[in-house]
Amino acid sequence: MNGIYIHVPFCLSKCGYCDFYSITRTIDKRRYIESIVKEIVLRSDYLIDNKIDTIYFGGGTPSLLKADQLKTILDALKEYFLVEPEHEITLEANPDDLSPPILESFRALGINRISIGIQSFDDGHLQLMNRRHNATQAVNTVLQAHQAGFERISIDLIYGIPGMSSESWNSNLLQAVSLPIGHISSYHLSIEPGTPFDQYRKRGRIKEVTENESVDQYYSLIKHLAEHGFEMYEISNFARRGEYSKHNLKYWQGGQYLGLGPSAHSYNGKQRHWNPRSLFRYYEMIEQNKQPEGEEIDLLTARNELVMTRLRTTWGLKQEEMVELFGMEEWNRLLAAAEPFMRSGDLQLIENNQLIFNKTGWFRSDGILTRIFRF
Ligand code: SF4
Incomplete structure (x- = not known):
């Protein structure tokens, strides 16, 4: 929805x-x-x-x-x-x-x-x-x-x-x-x-x-x-x-949203758009019937966004979802990158192959995420 x-x-x-x-x-x-x-x-x-x-x-x-x-x-x-x-x-x-x-x-x-x-x-x-x-x-x-x-x-x-x-x-x-x-x-x-x-x-x-x-x-x-x-x-x-x-x-959780008004962001599953961060430039855009600037989301960005957004929640990232979207090889690659953090106890693989942050990992999550992203 x-x-x-x-x-x-x-x-x-x-x-x-x-x-x-x-x-x-x-x-x-x-x-x-x-x-x-x-x-x-x-x-x-x-x-x-x-x-x-x-x-x-x-x-x-x-x-x-x-x-x-x-x-x-x-x-x-x-x-x-x-x-x-x-x-x-x-x-x-x-x-x-x-x-x-x-x-x-x-x-x-x-x-x-x-x-x-x-x-x-x-x-x-x-x-x-x-x-x-x-x-x-x-x-x-x-x-x-x-x-x-x-x-x-x-x-x-x-x-x-x-x-x-x-x-x-x-x-x-x-x-x-x-x-x-x-x-x-x-x-x-x-x-x-x-x-x-x-x-x-x-x-x-x-x-x-x-x-x-x-x-x-x-x-x-x-x-x-x-x-x-x-x-x-x-x-x-x-x-x-x-x-x-x-x-x-x-x-x-990957839902779609339409953002209205200055500086609002939108996502329709394939692209992201962003309105001008100025009320008067926003008025101009609307008066000229223009659409906001935007970009297609490439595969690597989509992969990193999936990892980042899902791991922010306590439900974590499920193997099933990642494999369905990006294949088994990508899941295995993620687990290899996450391995040092699983050893340190910051990340954990729980039942149903869900990767989640542990208590110690939450506070360090920004740093850990950048280490398990792909560039
Ligand atoms: S300046 Fe306005 S938007 Fe920013 S925190 Fe204060 S009330 Fe909220």
Whole structure:
């Protein structure tokens, strides 16, 4: 089944660590909504078939759109795509944009999953990261979302924040698991070039946590969440009661998706496309009825992507799938490359010939993947 991603490139201010594409200028959103609707029409035959079961509003800050603007997009999607009865519609939201009436208006549109950008329950860390909410607002927003009828609530949490101690991270985790949520996405803070944090580091205003602190915080994350019923199903994603992100699973399990809006990426099983990372270049593309830039995926890239995406999940890579797509020889070649990491215990071949990462391998997974890729 296929999914649709809509990138909403607006933020009220820029967070210190963020390198997602978004603009902070206040602009009239009508042109954006019209462009998205036009893109839906222009690209409605992009996917191999037009049945979809996930819609994901990501950003930027989708919660800056009003309910009627979201409705215009959803109505257009329903006109041009067949939305399966068992569908998931996710909206990413920031706590400072939400209130009970706004949450109810989103829920009334059929949005059935909300992903709240909490990032931390520590006011000092929130200020350092230039987030607009405080810890009390974060907790209240989750409770309000629950009261508004959201049965599927996810939150984002960041660890490895400069100056973050183990105690502080553990108390973040304890706060998180006490809330009525079924999903947590948790990422290590990374300092990307060109972000305010990059400047702070250059000027010595912040200092990255040490590798040992990073490893400790990652292991605490896995341990605490497991103790509170959260299953780790992807390197940074945890679900209680089986509340996996159906949309994000498409990225890791080879599903097709159409990405709408500036900087959105699309994949139709054979090709990848990417929209311009600029709102105004995106408007131009749509006004000129142009398709985004793209590329065919060659065999070697497809092989590496299969290895990378499947190993990111705890279900790992099955021999059966790799052999079906690339042949037995390619599977054997992969096992030979993976052999040193199986010996060190980072990777493991389990029943049904599934290759998976072990606990020690998760933290080193980026480095290990590059060693088992083919170039
Ligand atoms: S982290 Fe989210 S809210 Fe903050 S600047 Fe980036 S996209 Fe905007």
